[in-house]
Amino acid sequence: GLGLTNKKAENFGEWYSEVVVNSEMIEYYDISGCYILRPWAMSIWESMQAFFDPEIKKLKIKNCYFPLFVSPGVLEKEKEHVEGFAPEVAWVTKSGKTDLDVPIAIRPTSETVMYPYFSKWIRGHRDLPLKLNQWCNVVRWEFSNPTPFIRSREFLWQEGHTAFATKEEADKEVLDILELYRRIYEEYLAIPVIKGKKSELEKFAGGLYTTSVEAFIPNTGRGIQGATSHCLGQNFSKMFDIEFEDENREKAKVWQNSWAYSTRTIGVMVMVHGDDKGLVLPPKVASIQVIVIPVPYKDADTQGILDACSATVNTLVEAGIRAESDLRDNYSPGWKYSHWEMKGVPLRIEIGPKDLANQQVRAVRRDNGAKIDIKSVDSVEEIKKLLGNIQQNLLEVAKQKRDECIQVIHTWDEFVQALGQKKMILAPWCDEEEVEVDVKARTKGETGAAKTLCSPFEQPELPEGTKCFASGKPAKKWSYWGRSY
């Protein structure tokens, strides 16, 4: 029947798989690591896109589309950039029964697809800045445990690729885009994130520096990279000869960025807000914000109740609220309550004989279960307010839970203890790579090693003489550490 067999606090992995399927977002596919995105998931992707695409167009970024296929020559152009990733690259080796003389790679990301053409298109400084984005799928044939939305062999994302004459312009754009990612998480998905810089070990090896928004999953005590905005420096322009004649007719290499968020965002939302009744959708990304359900009663005026439901939906829709009714006569009200709770619809409206008689409706919030009687005449205004409160409450509750998981430490013993308590750890660090490698080695265990998540832009006070928690050397910065996805 209805309802989840797994509890979020008891077996998180099974709970998550059940929620994404029972909420009708995901259907498992017969190829491991590949998932069907059903409309209930696709509409969430589309609502984020409906925010992000106009925003990047305001920044004069233009959408394009490059081929899915990459010729081996360019993919292997730079050993450093690709070597660590090579095992994940999927290759086309045949067409029909015939072997291709040269295998063709499927894009895992598009730097090497795009940049030979950036080199062709950029001649003079008047060709700059070049700012392109594409909405597409990418393929990475990963072998670690596949998880819908979080880690799949094919996923949807947007990838921005930009080229500037100066480093200053590139540095500014990195942060402009990172702010858009923060807004996606905090204003749409109601998920708190931390903006910061990745360590040298964790950054994109092909770039100059990596910034990211980091989320945290309290149930597993793992950090998760929410989205990433890299400054590539001139690494790729040197590799691909992307140069221009500057004002004093000198040849100069361009400064580049690349940035992405993916369908992983949806998985983070499920993990953070979901509960034992199923999915919980923030109103901003809910394709149905209000579901209206008739509660007929024996010989009471059933037609009157059905008409009131339809009238309520029409009034709400006219006011721009995404409302629908569930008038199916082959399901009980109780069944419908569970069904739409499982799908995470933020607000339910019940209309029974009493409500009809009193010219009111009963609203039930999905986030905290509160029941509110609303005068039908005030329904639009009251429901808009309720949806706003739900959006804000989801963020506040998530922020409070996340903050409870943050632990500031100063010593190795405190670090190990906090790690065991599934915390997101804020620690003073000497910023030396071999110390980071050492921490990974010393915390290797069945639940995975601890790594740096990011060094937050907002740095707490670092008193003179503070020691690195892991090496005892003078600490240079505060960094977040933890196990991660």
Ligand SMILES: O=C1CCCN[C@@H]1CCCn1cnc2ccccc2c1=O
């Ligand atoms: O993050 C982004 C943002 C969007 C554009 N690409 C960058 C960097 C991607 C890093 N990466 C990630 N997995 C890979 C897998 C196979 C080959 C290459 C790669 C690879 O370069």
